[in-house]
Amino acid sequence: MKRSPSAAKPASPNAATLSGAEAIVRFLKDSGVDTLFGYPGGQVIPLYDALYDSGIKHILARHEQGAIHAADGYARTSGRTGVVIATSGPGATNLVTGLANAHMDSVPLVAITGQVPTTSIGSDSFQEADIYGISIPITKYNYLVKNPADLLDILAEAFYIASSGRPGPVLVDVPKDVQTAQIPYGPPAEVSIPSYNPSPQPHKEEVEALAAALSRSLRPIFYVGGGAVTTESAPEILRLAEESDVAVVSSLLAKGTFPDDHPLSLGLPGMHGAKYSNLAINESDLVVGLGVRFDDRVVGDVRRFAPLARVAHVDIDPAEIGKRLSVDIPVSGDLKLVLKLLLKLVKAKKRPAWRERVVKLKEEHPFVIPAAKGAIKPQAAIRAISEVANGEAVVVTDVGQHQMWAAQLIAAKKPRRFLSSGGLGTMGYGLPAAIGATLADPGVPVVLVSGDGGFQMNIQELATIRQYDLPVKIVISNNGCLGMVRQWQEFFFQKRYSQTIFPYNPNFAEIGQVYGIPSRRIADPGEVQAAVRALLETPGPGLLDVLVEPEENVLPMIPAGKGQTDFFEN
Amino acid sequence: MKKIISILARNRPGVLSHVAGLVTRRGYNVESIAAGPTENHAITRITLVVTGDAKVLEQVTKQFRKLVDIIKVDIVPHSLALTGELALVTVSAPPEKRSEILNLVGVLGVKIKNVGEDSLTLFISGSARSVDAAVKALYPFEIKSMARTGLVALPLEKGEEEED
Incomplete structure (x- = not known):
């Protein structure tokens, strides 16, 4: 990092001096945040005071969990970082489920929590909880601001980390005395964290190996995940799929990235996925994961997933590659960059037999809604x-x-x-x-x-x-x-x-x-x-x-840990 | 399979919590963890000794690399690292056993840190293996208390990161 963590920023002669709380609000406004979600409490009164006439729209939820899920829904819909505020202790612990939820689904969030004053931390004060410690496993990164001089740089880092690379929630715990301390306000230094590279360039050889496999494949499938949404790769995926007749299955998080009504779309695979989706994977000779986790609810028994296929996996997070099942063609890097390279390397090729097979599988195994017998289905x-x-x-x-x-x-x-x-x-x-x-x-x-x-x-x-x-x-x-x-x-x-x-x-x-x-x-x-x-x-x-009918069941179903075609017959 | 993982990390509050928490959370077995400053005050070196098969080690390495504060992660083969460990061991040393222990102290090349009425506290340093051997040699005498630092390691070939 360019800055040294605790050095006070040199205040320019006309730099405004603001309270920590005012600086947070000013920072949010200057960063273009216009909507916040939250719930006040004792240790965030200074922050709420600064918000009072700030012009930022604050949505008052009725529970902190509601506030953080709302920020999550806001982020997923807009693509912008969701921001949530809660007080210390119970306010902060009520965020826990929302943080874990956003962490699992890679949703960019910044949670700002109040904390008891630095002088009281560790003494089991009223409404004190170690939300820093609690949130380590369920955030992408987290901070406890101990020095007011660090506040603005930490906020800049928090937003940068939350929204870059594989996104995720970042928590910033701000003790009350940090909110009331006077600090010079200036634009934060450019964020640079040498230990963090959010946009890794793909290795050319890896992409070339994938391009070669795709060119050779007779029955290719793209398995698209949330990374395609984050990187806004829908156009590239559509083009590549259409040019080369690649069938497309989508994880729950990617739904809509490839249009569900497209002839090459095979919808959701896995436990409650379409029968045709699982059957197609079972027949495929190349499954290419695109920003997806190969989640256990999709893969089931790893030994029986895509038994005829080589598996390629493109992901910005190298830790995802090979985590659940072994991958033949690993490609680590930003999905959008990989797809752009692929479009250059892969020559368009029609695969009429595979396309027909995909259409036929869908015709043979449609979702049938049983006729209502009394109650609504x-x-x-x-x-x-x-x-x-x-x-x-x-x-x-x-x-x-x-x-x-x-x-x-x-x-x-x-x-x-x-x-x-x-x-x-x-x-x-x-x-x-x-x-x-x-x-x-x-x-x-x-x-x-x-x-x-x-x-x-x-x-x-x-x-x-x-x-x-x-x-x-x-x-x-x-x-x-x-x-x-x-x-x-x-x-x-x-x-x-x-x-x-x-x-x-x-x-x-x-x-x-x-x-x-x-x-x-x-x-x-x-x-x-x-x-x-x-x-x-x-x-x-x-x-x-x-x-509705109380005893209706979700079918098809592949029981947990079973193979791709072990459809449960009731 | 026992491996040494050598980590360079930003010296920030909480970095050890992040590393240690990840290890337990992901279900890895850690034999020891040791942390301390490097030549650069902004950087901390953390040395872990972990056990697990190759796949587990690959995952643990990738998970470490993912942490925002982690600058570098090396899986260090024993042959390519300088390693060392310290131990303080207090053994029961009644008069009739004392000479036997002192004899052993000479053989093992350990130092005497404290001489008590019925006990001796020994200071052992060396490679993990030699510390193990010394501690084992002391077993026949009653070990009253012991503290070991855990292994620290310095990769020999600087900048040589093992590919995973």
């Missing part, structure tokens, strides 16, 4: 959302069965239009993330699909929606149980439904009304299409509580 409600939204809305999910149905049935056409907690699988993510999405791009409609379990985990954020009149369209796939766990109990635990049925649930439509959100409950399969259309077409927030 949850899949029907989700397909209705897809039809009405027509790829234009941001669809946000919670976690569970509805999430997998959404991954299967929502037709996404653009990146950053499908938000889901992929790695951590955080129930309660959906509602606040949808709040963040509405603020990222106010022109784009936002639909939340949630289950009745996850919805209740951050239900307090309905107040946030009402307060700011945020046009979140909420669809609750309400089966009165924890559907995914219940499904596992049905399949693998002899239907012993231990603690997965809710004998009591409130009426969510009535709850919505109490929060001032126009709400409706439906139970008749004939009502679904019109009710979903009305919800999406009515301006402002709205809630649709859809009573």
Whole structure:
């Protein structure tokens, strides 16, 4: 680093002297941050005082977890770094799930937490928690600011680290006396961290090896992940796939990067992926991971994943390459740079036989929504959302069965239009993330699909929606149980439904009304299409509580750790 | 397979927490970890002795490289490193055993740090192997307490980073 960590910046004669708190706010404004999420408390009063007339839009959540998931949804939708503020102790610990969630899914976030004064740290003061220590494993990097003179450089580093390379959450813990200390304000020095290289140049030989393998392959597949979203590589992937007839499967985080309705698209692979997607991987002779983790929910039994294929893996994070399964062609580097090189090296080549095979597999194994027998099929409600939204809305999910149905049935056409907690699988993510999405791009409609379990985990954020009149369209796939766990109990635990049925649930439509959100409950399969259309077409927030078939299962399913074609037959 | 991992890191508060935390979190076995300053006050050297198969070592090395503060990570073969370790060992030394222990002290080339009423505290230094051997030789006498620093290593060929 160019600066020495504790040297006070030489104040130019006209440098303003600000309190640490004012400097934070000024820094955020100067960095172009116009929206924050947070919740005040004792140790961030100076910071909130500085925010009071700052002109920055601060979204007051009703729980710090809601604030950080909202910042996450904002970041995923906009591509910008989400910012969240919480107080010390419980405020900070309430961020933990949100940090872990963003860390797993590589979402750029900066969390600023208040801390007890430096003089009190370590004495178990009121509302003191070692959030620095707690957050080490769930952040990309973290700081405890002990010296006010370091504050501005740390903030600059935090934003740089969060948003560069493989993005992730960075936490900055700011003791109250650092917030009140007077420091000279000046533009922070250019960030340079010699030990950190966020944009590694790909090795030419590695890319050439991949290009050669791709040219030789008869049945190539791209397996696209979140890295393609971060690096905005959708155009390059589309061009390469179309020029060379490469089939494309997408991880949950990449959904929409390659249009779901494209003839070469094979959708989501893995445990609850399309049968055609897994069968195609099983037949492929070259699987190329593009900014993806080869997650266990996709790969299953590593020995039986893509048995006929050589595996190539392009990733900016070398630690991902070879982590789960051994890779024949490793390519470490920035995905966009690799794809640009590949486009130069790979000669366009039509593969009509493979293209036909892909189309045929899709025809032979479509997703079939079973006909309703009395109760609404949850899949029907989700397909209705897809039809009405027509790829234009941001669809946000919670976690569970509805999430997998959404991954299967929502037709996404653009990146950053499908938000889901992929790695951590955080129930309660959906509602606040949808709040963040509405603020990222106010022109784009936002639909939340949630289950009745996850919805209740951050239900307090309905107040946030009402307060700011945020046009979140909420669809609750309400089966009165924890559907995914219940499904596992049905399949693998002899239907012993231990603690997965809710004998009591409130009426969510009535709850919505109490929060001032126009709400409706439906139970008749004939009502679904019109009710979903009305919800999406009515301006402002709205809630649709859809009573669905309680014992519906997500299929196809490959049980955990099983091979690629071990489809569970119920 | 036992390997020495030599790390150069930015000398920042918390860097040892980040390194040590990663080791336990990823389920690696560490025999020892030692940290201290280098010729450059802004840089810390951390030496770890870890066990695991080649795949595990590759992962642990990559995970270390990923840490923002880590400048360089070397897996150092024993043959390409200068290594050393220190140990302080207090052994029970009643009058009837004392001469036997002192005899051994001469053979092992260790120093006597403290002479107590019924005990001797010995200062052992050398390669990990010679410290092991000395400690083993002291087993027949009652070892009352012991502190070892863990191995420190200096790669012989500067700038030679083993490819992974």
